[in-house]
Amino acid sequence: MLGGSPIVADQSAAMKELGEAMRRAGVTPAPGIGSLPAEYTAAQLPATLGGSPVLGISDLDLGPYPFEPSGTVLVAGPPASGRTTSLISIAQALERFDPETRLYYIGSRRSPVAAALEWVETATRPEEAAELARALAQAMTDDDTEGRIAVVIESLGEFLQSSADGPIVELAKAAKKSEHLVVAEAETSAWGSSWPLMGEFKNGRRGLLLQPDSIDGDILLKTALPRLQKNEFPPGRGVYIARGRFARVQLPLPS
Numbered sequence: 001m002l003g004g005s006p007i008v009a010d011q012s013a014a015m016k017e018l019g020e021a022m023r024r025a026g027v028t029p030a031p032g033i034g035s036l037p038a039e040y041t042a043a044q045l046p047a048t049l050g051g052s053p054v055l056g057i058s059d060l061d062l063g064p065y066p067f068e069p070s071g072t073v074l075v076a077g078p079p080a081s082g083r084t085t086s087l088i089s090i091a092q093a094l095e096r097f098d099p100e101t102r103l104y105y106i107g108s109r110r111s112p113v114a115a116a117l118e119w120v121e122t123a124t125r126p127e128e129a130a131e132l133a134r135a136l137a138q139a140m141t142d143d144d145t146e147g148r149i150a151v152v153i154e155s156l157g158e159f160l161q162s163s164a165d166g167p168i169v170e171l172a173k174a175a176k177k178s179e180h181l182v183v184a185e186a187e188t189s190a191w192g193s194s195w196p197l198m199g200e201f202k203n204g205r206r207g208l209l210l211q212p213d214s215i216d217g218d219i220l221l222k223t224a225l226p227r228l229q230k231n232e233f234p235p236g237r238g239v240y241i242a243r244g245r246f247a248r249v250q251l252p253l254p255s
């Protein structure tokens with residue numbers, strides 16, 4: 001028994017003495033154990049990493065973590081998990097990575113995302129969204145299109161069974177076959193539905209699950225996750241899944 005006593009305070013004092021004795025004896029101190037920051041700004045991240053934009057800081061090495069700027073990215077999370085903020089951060093990351101990227105927003109007029117960036121075009125009503133999605137799907141599949149197109153869709157479920165439903169499915173398909181990107185966000189519960197609109201993004205098997213439950217990996221992106229503790233995930237922290245792998249990532253607050 002440490003210090004010969006069952007009392008925690010005595011054991012703690014004995015441990016401290018042991019530490020001091022080891023230092024006096026010249027034992028090399030162990031390096032400190034770092035942890036993910038709960039809050040930081042995008043200015044602290046590099047613009048690129050290995051030729052990709054940077055999503056945030058990961059638990060692998062507490063360093064920047066990249067994401068592929070093509071195909072589809074699903075963003076999920078419970079209310080107040082940081083989904084809206086992450087859409088702004090992702091769009092800003094794309095802007096810093098490649099200032100020539102043409103950014104488009106489909107979502108809600110009232111959302112802070114609409115006002116946070118200089119979008120080439122925004123669409124909020126279903127008819128507008130349908131028209132924009134059709135035009136962008138065509139541009140993505142046209143070999144003469146120069147530069148990268150990136151589309152951010154907020155509250156995807158709002159467009160379910162609207163006139164934009166089919167065109168957004170086609171847009172996601174076009175992105176998967178090209179070097180362009182579609183990021184689509186909805187609450188975790190909304191992603192659970194089996195409509196083709198949701199399915200097209202889930203099948204991409206790439207996404208950011210904020211404040212996830214372990215089963216969300218399997219249900220949404222067919223990727224098994226280990227047991228996760230809810231309290232490991234403050235707002236803006238989640239699991240990023242791609243190619244069957246995952247990492248815990250803390251996203252920055254937008255700059």
Ligand SMILES: Nc1ncnc2c1ncn2[C@@H]1O[C@H](COP(=O)(O)OP(=O)(O)O)[C@@H](O)[C@H]1O
Nearest residue numbers: 039079080081082083084085235236251252253
């Ligand atoms: N990356 C982040 N780092 C720190 N706090 C964040 C981050 N993202 C979101 N938050 C906090 O969580 C709150 C909810 O974020 P929000 O993006 O509106 O969530 P949601 O869209 O999921 O409801 C924000 O007001 C902010 O305080």
Ligand SMILES: [Mg+2]
Nearest residue numbers: 080083084085
């Ligand atoms: Mg939101």
